[in-house]
Amino acid sequence: MTGVRLKHQRITDVLAKEIRSGHRPAGEQLPGEHALAQRFGVSRTTVRAALAELSEAGLIATRTGKGSYVLFDGRPLDDSLGWAHALATQGIDTRVRTLAVDARRDEELARQLTLNTAEFVCVERIRELVADAVVVSYERSFLPPVPGVRDLPARGLGQESLTDVMLRAGLRPDHGEQRVSGRRIDGREAELLRREPGDWFLDTRRTSRAADGSFVEHVVSLLDPDHFQLTLAFG
Structure with missing residues (x-):
């Protein structure tokens, strides 16, 4: 359980830094769950946990593409x-x-x-x-x-x-x-x-x-x- 938590927090920290630094400008769409899972070498469940924290922090607005x-x-x-x-x-x-x-x-x-x-x-x-x-x-x-x-x-x-x-x-x-x-x-x-x-x-x-x-x-x-x-x- 601790491992999963650390994994998703690491992803949250990386993406939050990219957003706050301007590397990902306002309005830019983040890669999909599958792409993020591949990038960080984790499951999509872990990616969803990271995205949920970013959403709670007001850094992203997540909704389905359709x-x-x-x-x-x-x-x-x-x-x-x-x-x-x-x-x-x-x-x-x-x-x-x-x-x-x-x-x-x-x-x-x-x-x-x-x-x-x-x-x-x-x-x-x-x-x-x-x-x-x-x-x-x-x-x-x-x-x-x-x-x-x-x-x-x-x-x-x-x-x-x-x-x-x-x-x-x-x-x-x-x-x-x-x-x-x-x-x-x-x-x-x-x-x-x-x-x-x-x-x-x-x-x-x-x-x-x-x-x-x-x-x-x-x-x-x-x-x-x-x-x-x-x-x-x-x-």
């Missing part, structure tokens, strides 16, 4: 670690207001996600731009009630980052899927978003899973289409 992703004001967002991390990586200054943190039982969601338990911890938040206080998203994060998360309803989130709470609890997203549609917001949503009932918003549903396939997080977000858009990459 598929869909979200843009904020024209800038691509890797939201595998949540909107806060994705927006901060792009230098977008936002603040979050936590509306509720509670324990919930949702049989339908558990069925959709093929989970054995219907128990979740739900964190409900809105996000606004610091510059003009425009609310750009309303989010509900459903998390498994693992140690480090299950006590959130009692102690609250406070000033902690939900991403940091998840990582400390061992909830590390490796892969998943995101679905995006559009719909008109209802009265309660309009009040939270400071808009009019019937205004059009993007409705995204992202499910993240760990490398072993276990459930990490399900996020339902309403995104302001004046700032967010969906891009499909193919070919």
Whole structure:
């Protein structure tokens, strides 16, 4: 176990140095997992661990070469670690207001996600731009009630980052899927978003899973289409 850890940390250090020194300029795409595995003489699992650390450090934004992703004001967002991390990586200054943190039982969601338990911890938040206080998203994060998360309803989130709470609890997203549609917001949503009932918003549903396939997080977000858009990459 120690050997694998040292291997991935060595790769992290080398790539981080290349990025910070300007050897790999901003926006340059890193070689694929297979190429990096060959370069460093390690497994792709070790490479993924290194890339995850670089992503957590805000040095890279990792996403699959094909598929869909979200843009904020024209800038691509890797939201595998949540909107806060994705927006901060792009230098977008936002603040979050936590509306509720509670324990919930949702049989339908558990069925959709093929989970054995219907128990979740739900964190409900809105996000606004610091510059003009425009609310750009309303989010509900459903998390498994693992140690480090299950006590959130009692102690609250406070000033902690939900991403940091998840990582400390061992909830590390490796892969998943995101679905995006559009719909008109209802009265309660309009009040939270400071808009009019019937205004059009993007409705995204992202499910993240760990490398072993276990459930990490399900996020339902309403995104302001004046700032967010969906891009499909193919070919």
